[in-house]
Amino acid sequence: MDIKAEWIKNFYSGLPRDRIKLETFGHGFDFLEKMSADGMALDYGELVLCKDLHKYKFSNVPEHGFDDMLLSHVHKQSNVCLYFHENANSLFAFNLDKDHKFDDAPDIPELTVAVNLLRGILSSLGCEPMVIASGKGYHIWCRLGSPERNDHLYDFMVRTMAKALHQLHIRGLDHARIFTRFYPDPRTVNKISLRIFGSCHMSSGLFSGILAENGLLGEETSWRAFEEHLKRKTIDEPVFQAAYKSITASS
Amino acid sequence: MNTIAIDIDDTLNNYSEILHTTNFAFDENYNISRDTFDRYLEMIKNEKADRGDLLSAGFSFLRQKINGECYQSAVARPDAVEFMQWLRRKGWRIVICTHRDLRRTEEITRKWMRDNRIPFDYLFIAVDKLKFCKKWGIDYLVDDHLFSVRFADQYGVEVFFPTMAKHEGEGVRHSSLARGFTSFNEVRLWI
Numbered sequence: 001m002d003i004k005a006e007w008i009k010n011f012y013s014g015l016p017r018d019r020i021k022l023e024t025f026g027h028g029f030d031f032l033e034k035m036s037a038d039g040m041a042l043d044y045g046e047l048v049l050c051k052d053l054h055k056y057k058f059s060n061v062p063e064h065g066f067d068d069m070l071l072s073h074v075h076k077q078s079n080v081c082l083y084f085h086e087n088a089n090s091l092f093a094f095n096l097d098k099d100h101k102f103d104d105a106p107d108i109p110e111l112t113v114a115v116n117l118l119r120g121i122l123s124s125l126g127c128e129p130m131v132i133a134s135g136k137g138y139h140i141w142c143r144l145g146s147p148e149r150n151d152h153l154y155d156f157m158v159r160t161m162a163k164a165l166h167q168l169h170i171r172g173l174d175h176a177r178i179f180t181r182f183y184p185d186p187r188t189v190n191k192i193s194l195r196i197f198g199s200c201h202m203s204s205g206l207f208s209g210i211l212a213e214n215g216l217l218g219e220e221t222s223w224r225a226f227e228e229h230l231k232r233k234t235i236d237e238p239v240f241q242a243a244y245k246s247i248t249a250s251s
Numbered sequence: 252m253n254t255i256a257i258d259i260d261d262t263l264n265n266y267s268e269i270l271h272t273t274n275f276a277f278d279e280n281y282n283i284s285r286d287t288f289d290r291y292l293e294m295i296k297n298e299k300a301d302r303g304d305l306l307s308a309g310f311s312f313l314r315q316k317i318n319g320e321c322y323q324s325a326v327a328r329p330d331a332v333e334f335m336q337w338l339r340r341k342g343w344r345i346v347i348c349t350h351r352d353l354r355r356t357e358e359i360t361r362k363w364m365r366d367n368r369i370p371f372d373y374l375f376i377a378v379d380k381l382k383f384c385k386k387w388g389i390d391y392l393v394d395d396h397l398f399s400v401r402f403a404d405q406y407g408v409e410v411f412f413p414t415m416a417k418h419e420g421e422g423v424r425h426s427s428l429a430r431g432f433t434s435f436n437e438v439r440l441w442i
Contacts, residue, residue, distance in 0.1 A: 032373070045376070
């Protein structure tokens with residue numbers, strides 16, 4: 001298997017592999033029949049307005065089907081988005097965007113400041129995150145050594161985010177301009193998926209790189225940082241428990 | 252294989268009637284005031300969009316809730332159910348093509364179709380249903396939406412629409428490829 005696909009498979013090993021959201025230009029009934037040849041089922045599809053991009057939610061995805069889609073993701077022929085487990089997960093992610101309906105709205109300085117504040121809070125708790133630039137915002141992933149209950153993860157994320165936004169407010173910046181979401185969200189756990197690392201903007205082809213402390217990394221540097229994160233920055237259970245205890249005690 | 256795309260709301264069911272006649276209860280969990288609730292509800296009933304620029308608006312949350320209630324309460328047209336079952340018997344490929352946010356409503360949509368014995372092969376979200384039909388090589392679309400009625404010829408798709416008041420106003424242009432019907436039996440004859 002391609003080494004990058006292998007890294008992705010390992011990094012996201014805590015998420016379900018039997019369901020997937022695929023973003024691709026592939027379409028047509030022959031395409032669907034080919035995709036579902038091994039029992040994979042299309043839950044629903046979507047034609048988005050922009051550039052004829054299609055999105056498909058598949059379930060009953062066999063292992064080799066999952067691997068094939070990861071390969072196409074790595075080769076930039078599609079984007080793979082993954083769902084979360086119903087009750088407990090070993091990955092969680094913050095999604096920070098500017099609170100604006102339109103992608104072409106002007107950038108706001110609050111966003112990267114908030115991301116860096118959140119990164120600092122998480123790191124100080126021993127939960128170093130991986131920050132991915134995604135569209136007009138950022139996905140901030142943390143990877144745990146073992147699954148944790150979704151309600152705990154959600155509670156942890158809300159509290160750390162509140163702390164970051166409080167610090168933003170103290171700096172005189174407007175926390176209300178930032179739109180936040182948390183995954184897994186117990187209300188939408190089987191409904192909303194997240195793009196995984198290695199995604200490209202399907203229209204522009206722009207790679208969604210990693211935002212390091214010293215700036216946005218290029219494509220190959222991002223892959224090296226991703227590998228490094230996978231190898232060395234998984235959060236052990238006692239560390240997360242201590243972080244959770246600390247954040248609930250202080251907020 | 253013959254393929255047809257079919258919309259759900261106000262095509263297979265009476266969505267608008269339910270929206271306008273249901274007495275939706277205010278819920279404090281919506282986190283908006285009673286006045287705001289009333290104002291938003293009026294906007295939803297009149298298909299008006301939220302004018303604000305923000306994503307984090309209570310409006311879209313309320314719209315999801317109201318739509319969810321309507322999707323479940325909507326009544327299937329008996330002639331539509333018969334038509335869909337006829338399509339299945341005749342071996343048509345049936346594509347449900349809707350504006351619904353299926354990320355959040357796939358389950359209730361499938362349940363509603365199952366409960367009403369409406370067969371289909373695929374579920375699709377498409378904001379522009381004509382474009383979807385053109386891309387997927389689908390010649391027929393059954394849809395009440397004015398855009399589909401107006402622009403069918405530009406996409407080369409034959410559109411059949413259940414005649415409603417909105418299709419009859421002055422200045423409403425109908426494409427030469429769009430035909431209104433009062434019963435699905437007419438569509439059965441046309442295809």
